[in-house]
Amino acid sequence: MSAKERLHNLVDLLPENERGAAERFLQFLVEDGGNEPLGEEDWKEVREGQEAIARGEFTTLTELKRELDL
DSSP states (O other), rough: OOOHHHHHHHHSSGGGHHHHHHHHHHHIIIIIITTTOHHHHHHHHHHHHHHHHHHTTTOHHHHHHHTOOO
16 A cells, blocks of 8 residues: 555544644645755754653643633
């Protein structure tokens, strides 16, 4: 199965309420995602984010929705 076919399958499996977010992300990738390679500062921030997640320092989508009354 090709990557494109896997993407189509994943989209089909998405709950209806998550499809807008997926569409916006894919649109971002098409428009902006590949224009410029990540620099060293970008990679530093990625590593810091990964380390924070490993320490459990994050907010789940459910928690965020509750905080925002969504």
